[in-house]
Structures are given as structure tokens and as C-alpha cells.
Amino acid sequence: MQALKERIQREGKNLGGGILKVDGFINHQVDPLLMDACGHEFALRFKNVGATKILTAEISGIAPALTTALHMGLPVVYARKHKPITMPDQVFLTLSPSHTKGRTVELIISPEYLGHSERVLIIDDFLATGATIQGLVRLAQTAGASIVGIGALIEKTFEGGRNALAYLGVPIESLVSITAMEGDEIIFLECG
Amino acid sequence: MQALKERIQREGKNLGGGILKVDGFINHQVDPLLMDACGHEFALRFKNVGATKILTAEISGIAPALTTALHMGLPVVYARKHKPITMPDQVFLTLSPSHTKGRTVELIISPEYLGHSERVLIIDDFLATGATIQGLVRLAQTAGASIVGIGALIEKTFEGGRNALAYLGVPIESLVSITAMEGDEIIFLECG
Numbered sequence: 001m002q003a004l005k006e007r008i009q010r011e012g013k014n015l016g017g018g019i020l021k022v023d024g025f026i027n028h029q030v031d032p033l034l035m036d037a038c039g040h041e042f043a044l045r046f047k048n049v050g051a052t053k054i055l056t057a058e059i060s061g062i063a064p065a066l067t068t069a070l071h072m073g074l075p076v077v078y079a080r081k082h083k084p085i086t087m088p089d090q091v092f093l094t095l096s097p098s099h100t101k102g103r104t105v106e107l108i109i110s111p112e113y114l115g116h117s118e119r120v121l122i123i124d125d126f127l128a129t130g131a132t133i134q135g136l137v138r139l140a141q142t143a144g145a146s147i148v149g150i151g152a153l154i155e156k157t158f159e160g161g162r163n164a165l166a167y168l169g170v171p172i173e174s175l176v177s178i179t180a181m182e183g184d185e186i187i188f189l190e191c192g
Numbered sequence: 193m194q195a196l197k198e199r200i201q202r203e204g205k206n207l208g209g210g211i212l213k214v215d216g217f218i219n220h221q222v223d224p225l226l227m228d229a230c231g232h233e234f235a236l237r238f239k240n241v242g243a244t245k246i247l248t249a250e251i252s253g254i255a256p257a258l259t260t261a262l263h264m265g266l267p268v269v270y271a272r273k274h275k276p277i278t279m280p281d282q283v284f285l286t287l288s289p290s291h292t293k294g295r296t297v298e299l300i301i302s303p304e305y306l307g308h309s310e311r312v313l314i315i316d317d318f319l320a321t322g323a324t325i326q327g328l329v330r331l332a333q334t335a336g337a338s339i340v341g342i343g344a345l346i347e348k349t350f351e352g353g354r355n356a357l358a359y360l361g362v363p364i365e366s367l368v369s370i371t372a373m374e375g376d377e378i379i380f381l382e383c384g
Binding site: 076 | 211215221227258261262265274305
């Protein structure tokens with residue numbers, strides 16, 4: 001998606017170690033109009049998958065998942081990383097290694113909001129190794145729900161997440177694909 | 193706001209100890225159309241305050257802040273509770289007691305996204321004791337920014353947050369006001 005790609009070119013920073021800083025418009029400050037355009041694009045790309053619910057992980061997945069949900073008219077569930085006191089004792093919980101935190105985090109969903117008949121579209125900010133998204137997949141599958149699609153704002157193709165998720169046999173859409181991050185450069189897929 | 197009030201009446205749960213569970217449409221699963229309507233309402237109520245930026249706290253403030261930002265065409269910054277590796281070493285940081293967590297949490301904002309000329313509108317899910325919002329106020333004031341308004345989806349008037357924030361002399365708007373939570377009842381302000 002051209003608007004997102006241009007914004008990354010203009011404001012994104014390669015911090016080294018595969019870390020892309022997009023704090024000015026996605027991860028700390030959010031540009032709502034850009035996020036809305038991304039949500040609109042996801043809604044177009046996934047209009048035929050028959051999704052009944054959008055699933056994401058707090059924190060940075062919330063903005064793109066919410067704008068996608070707005071355009072698709074679907075509820076969105078964000079997996080929590082800490083169990084709030086409002087959640088029942090019995091939950092779906094999985095562990096997921098966090099690339100940017102250097103440790104394992106919990107992903108928790110209440111069975112109240114993820115049932116076995118749901119058709120789940122996963123939306124997140126990044127598709128890198130795919131570890132977080134695989135955690136969401138495990139939660140959805142444990143609930144008996146089916147995965148119907150996976151969308152990420154930014155894919156780092158060199159981290160292999162797409163291959164790791166291919167076994168699901170569902171459409172995987174990223175709005176911008178980055179093929180390499182060398183020195184302080186960010187290399188985009190030409191057609192991405 | 194009638195739509196939000198009716199949703200709380202239908203699906204909200206008084207868990208005791210002043211805890212209102214709204215996990216089905218705000219805090220875990222989000223109803224995007226309801227959040228969009230709330231954002232539209234905030235945009236109307238704050239259209240004349242001259243805001244240049246919307247400020248909230250992760251996690252549950254993100255959805256209403258984002259939809260408000262969409263309707264106002266303003267960027268939104270969400271204060272982080274853990275410093276990500278993409279954030280510079282020098283940050284604005286304050287401590288805030290968390291009502292629902294029973295402990296103190298950090299609220300962190302990068303100086304990159306909150307400058308001294310900003311006119312900040314704070315949007316959050318709850319106004320209870322006002323502790324989280326006071327933390328956001330301290331961060332904004334440390335940055336040299338001015339606060340121009342405070343909006344919350346749900347105010348628990350019996351926890352005194354409005355009085356604690358009155359010294360700021362800015363408009364404080366809540367879309368639904370709850371005056372008491374006794375037994376398993378939720379008592380709404382008649383005009384709220």
C-alpha cells in the first residue's frame with residue numbers, strides 16, 4: 001500500500017538488529033487517517049473470507065484491527081498480556097516469544113468472546129517471525145474457531161513468518177513488505 | 193450518551209468493589225461501531241477546545257481515543273506502560289496507581305511526540321479516581337504542553353475523579369455517568 005510505504009520511507013527508522021521504528025504513526029503516536037486507510041485496504045482484501053470476528057494482540061495491533069473492524073462491521077477481540085480482574089478464572093492462554101522484548105509473553109483470551117463457530121481474521125501491526133500470530137492461531141484453534149485470514153501492516157519477509165504460517169492454507173496479506181534491513185537502509189519489495 | 197448507556201445496562205456487570213465489567217464491548221472485545229459513535233460524540237463536545245493532539249494510556253484507552261482522533265483529524269499518542277526498545281533513553285515517565293491492578297504502573301511518553309506547544313485532549317475509557325488521567329496530565333505538563341479537555345466513556349462519579357481534576361479548569365466530559373454500584377446494581381445519573 002503506497003501511502004504506508006511512503007510514510008515508512010519518510011519517517012521509519014532502521015534501528016539495527018531487524019528493529020524498525022514506526023513510533024511516529026503506528027506504535028506510540030498513531031496517525032488515525034493512515035490507520036483508517038489501512039483498515040479500509042484490509043477490508044477490501046478480506047471481503048470474501050467470511051470472517052465473523054477480528055483477533056489481534058495488545059498493544060500495537062489494536063489500532064489497525066479496530067479500523068479494519070470498523071470497515072468490516074465486525075467485533076474485534078484483543079488478546080491480553082496480563083489477565084485483568086474482570087476476566088473469568090478459566091481462560092485460553094498461550095506463551096509467545098516477543099521479538100522486541102527479548103522474553104516470553106502471555107497471550108490470554110476469555111472464552112466468553114471466542115467461540116467454536118467463529119471465523120477469525122487475524123490483524124496485527126507486524127508479520128516478522130510470525131510468533132505472535134502463531135500464538136493467536138493457537139488460541140483461536142483451542143477455542144475451536146477457524147482461521148480465515150491473516151493481515152499485517154508491515155511484513156519483514158526476511159524473518160520467515162509467512163512460511164511459518166503457510167500450513168494454515170489461508171490468505172496472508174501484508175500492506176508493505178520489507179525484504180532487507182542493512183546498515184540504516186530499509187529495502188522494500190518492489191511490488192509491495 | 194444513550195447507546196453506550198443501554199449497552200452497559202444490557203451487558204455490563206457489577207463485579208463488586210466498584211469494578212464494572214465492560215469486556216464485551218470496550219475492554220477485551222471491542223464493538224467498533226459503538227466506539228466510532230463515542231468518538232463522534234467526543235469530537236462534537238470538544239470541537240471548540242483547539243486540541244492539536246489526543247493523549248491516552250494503553251491499553252483500553254486506545255480504542256475510544258483512536259475513534260475520537262479519526263473524527264477530529266488529530267494524531268493520538270498512547271502512553272506506554274513499558275518502555276519499548278524503539279523509544280529513546282530520555283523519556284517522560286510518571287507513576288500512577290492502578291485501581292484495577294492493585295499496584296503502581298509506569299506511564300511513559302517519548303518527547304518526540306509531545307512538544308511544549310501541544311494542546312492536549314485526554315481521552316480514556318474510565319474516569320474513576322482520576323489517577324491515570326492525572327498521570328497523563330503530569331506527563332503533558334512536564335512536556336510543557338497544555339491540557340484543553342478531558343473525556344471518558346464512563347465516569348464513576350462516586351470515586352471523585354472529577355473533583356480531583358477540577359483544578360485544571362478544563363471541560364471534563366463523560367458519555368455515561370454511574371453514581372453508585374451497590375449489590376449487583378449499576379445506578380446511572382438520570383441525565384447522563
